[in-house]
Amino acid sequence: MKLASTRLVARDIKAVVSFYEMVTGQAAEWLAPVFAEIVTPGATLAVGSAETVALFKEGSAEAAANRTAILEFMVDDVDAEFARLNGKADVVHEPKLMPWGNRTAQFRDPEGTLVALYTPVSDAAKQRFAGR
Numbered sequence: 001m002k003l004a005s006t007r008l009v010a011r012d013i014k015a016v017v018s019f020y021e022m023v024t025g026q027a028a029e030w031l032a033p034v035f036a037e038i039v040t041p042g043a044t045l046a047v048g049s050a051e052t053v054a055l056f057k058e059g060s061a062e063a064a065a066n067r068t069a070i071l072e073f074m075v076d077d078v079d080a081e082f083a084r085l086n087g088k089a090d091v092v093h094e095p096k097l098m099p100w101g102n103r104t105a106q107f108r109d110p111e112g113t114l115v116a117l118y119t120p121v122s123d124a125a126k127q128r129f130a131g132r
Contacts, residue, residue: 101125
């Protein structure tokens with residue numbers, strides 16, 4: 001089994017897709033006016049408009065209601081990325097060292113989903129991510 005993508009449901013798909021294009025530096029591929037994907041080397045982030053929920057089951061997902069998931073992006077230099085995004089995105093916290101060895105900063109996307117950027121800094125963290 002392979003985890004293929006993570007999908008967000010968005011009220012304002014254009015704003016959400018633009019945010020993730022800014023964060024990742026990657027252009028989205030719009031597969032339909034209500035659905036886009038940003039393909040990164042490690043994973044694909046899919047974004048569907050709120051209207052797409054009815055294609056599965058009405059009410060099965062709700063835009064801007066997430067308070068449990070954090071989308072994480074490993075970056076070469078979290079401090080540089082924080083400086084680049086500060087003032088362009090809602091900051092949750094500035095870069096700080098986490099107990100598991102990553103230096104992490106967090107933002108919120110336009111609909112409230114937590115987005116973490118991190119750089120492995122401890123030897124154990126660097127080893128854990130070697131080759132990924």
